[in-house]
Amino acid sequence: MKYITLLFFCLPSLLWSQQQGIEVFSEKTDTAINFYVRSPFYCHYTVEVRYEVFENMTSSVSLPASFAIEPLAKRQFILSVKQKPEARSWKYKFQYRFDQGNLLNAQHDNAYAYLLPYKSVRAHKLVQGYFGKFSHFDTHALDFEMPEGTEIVAAREGVVTAVKEDSKEGGASQEFIDKGNYIMVYHSDGTFGSYYHLKEKGVLVEEGQHVKRGDVIGLSGNTGWSSAPHLHFEVLLPSTETKRTVPTQFLLSNGKSETLQEGRSY
Template sequence: MRSIVFLLFFCVSLSHAQQVQFKKDSILTTKDTLFYSIKNNMLSPMFFIMNPKKGIPKEIQYQQRTLIRACEQLNSFVKVPRNILENDSASVNLNTYFSFKAGYGDPTTVKHNDNYLYLLPYKKKKKLIQGNFGRFSHDHIRSYHAFDFGTKIGDTIYAAREGKVVMTKEDSKKHGRTRKYSSFANYIIIQHNDGTTAAYYHLNFNGVLIENGDMVSRGQAIGISGMTGFTTTPHLHFVVHKTTEKDGNVSVPITFEGYEKKKFRKGKRYKRRKK
C-alpha cells in the first residue's frame, strides 16, 4: 500500500508535493476497503482536483473537486475496494486512473488586483534569464507569467507585495538540470489580500528568513537566493498565482513598479524604480 501513497504524491504537481498529504486511515480500513485521508499542510485554503482517466473502475470512490481549508484533514477522501486489486494492495498504480491538480486559495473568492504595482524582489540590478512564456520551463499555465532573475547565491530576496506567509521549504541542498529535481527547490509562498499567492523559488539551504503565519510587508527581507531544485544556474523564480476550479493554480500577468506598460525581455537588466 505504500506505493499508492507514493503514486498519489507523484501525480500531484511537484510544486505541491509538500503541501498535500495522503495517508491510509488504518482505523477506517477494513478487509474489503482501503480508506485514505487527505491533509492540506498549508496555512491557506487549497482547491484540490482529482480528474478521472478513461477506464477508472467505478468502484473507486473519491471527491473530484474539493476546497480544503487551512491545515484541514478530510477523512475517507478516497475509497479503494480490495477486490479490484490484482495481487496485493502494493500493486495499485493510481496514475492509471487519475490526474491531479491543486491551487492555493478559494477559487470562488480570489480575484487578482490588476492595478497593483509589484516591487522587484531584489535591490541591485539583475538580468532576466527567462521571462514570460519562456520555452525552457515557463511553458505551462502555472508558469506562463513567471520571471527568472539571475542572482548570486547569498543575495537577499525581498517581498514584492505584502501578505501572509502560508508555506515555506528550506531543507534542500539538491539541484539538477531535469524536472525530476523540481521537488527539491526551496521556496516561500505568500498569500495576498485578494486571495492570490506569490511564489519565490530556488532559495538557499536554510535560506528562509521568516516563519509560517508571519505577516510580511512590501519590501521586507524574506529569503536568501540559492540554487536548489530544477535549475541550471542560480536565480530567483518569481510568479503570482490564482486558483481556478478548472485548472488549479494558474499564473497571472503582473506589473512591476516603474515599468508600467513595459515588457520585460530576456537578457536585459532591470533595477527597482520608483513612480
C-alpha cells in the same frame, strides 16, 4: 430519532500540496445535524461537499456545493441536514475534498504594482520571461539571474503559507523539480507569490508570518530544477487542475509600472 452513522471520504487535492489537515465535522441538535470545518492553514481553502447517498433527508444547501474556508477557521458552519419527519428510515453519506485557495472568488488585482523581488545594489538580468523556452513553457514566470545569497524581498505584502529550505540539490534537469527551496506568500486578492530556488537555510520567515512589501524574506540560491543561480518568481491563482499563473506589473526605478521583458536587466 435515529441517525445513520456518518461516513466521510476525504479526497484532498494533491496538485499543490500534500498536506492533510482540513477537517469536516458534525454536531447533532434535536432537529438537525450541522456541519462545520476546521482548518489549520494560513490561507483560504475551498471545500467541496457532495453526497453519495441521501435518502429522506433535506439539506440547507443543494449539493454538491463549495465553500470558502477562512484561514485558521476553528468552527466554520457550512450546512445542515435534517431528516424528513414522515419517513421511516434515513441514510446519508458525504464526500468532501479540499483545495488550497479560495476557488470561489480569487481574482488577481491586475493594477497592483509589485516590487522587484530582490534587494540589490545592481540590476539583475531577466534570463527567462513569460512562456520562456527553457522551463516556463506555459507559465507567467520570471527568472532573474543573481549570485547565490542575494537578498530576496516580498514583492507584495501577505502571509507566508509554505516554506522549504532543507535542500542543497539542484541541476539542469526536470528530475530536480522537487528539490527547490521556496517561500509562498498569500496575497489579499487570493493569489500566491512564489519565490523559488532559494539556498539551503535561505528562508528568513516562518509559516503564518505576515510580511510587508519590501521585507527581506530569504536568500537566493540554485536549488531545484535550475541550471545556474537565479530567482524564479511567479504569481498563482488557486486551481484544481493545471497551474494558473498570472502576468504582473512591476514598479521600476523610473516610477513606472511595467511588464518585464526577457533579456533586459532591472
